[in-house]
Amino acid sequence: MKEKKKSSLVLGILSIVLGLLSPIVGLVLGIIGLVLANSHQKESGLDYKTERILNIVGIVVFVINLIVAIARVYG
Secondary structure: OOOOOOHHHHHHHHHHHHHHHOHHHHHHHHHHHHHHHHHHHHHHOOOOHHHHHHHHHHHHHHHHHHHHHHHHHHO
């Protein structure tokens, strides 16, 4: 039985946490984690749904932070 690689899961969690503290770092980690999750899934055939969702949430956190920052400047 194949075992999942943990790197995309760790990057997904870090992208959410660091997306709140430093949005650019969260965005970069989210994109890297999403690419890794997709490539690991193609290699192994295992389902990396949780990892992809975590990385997408990290990217969404960046977008929300960006919208809030723009609203503060122009609002």
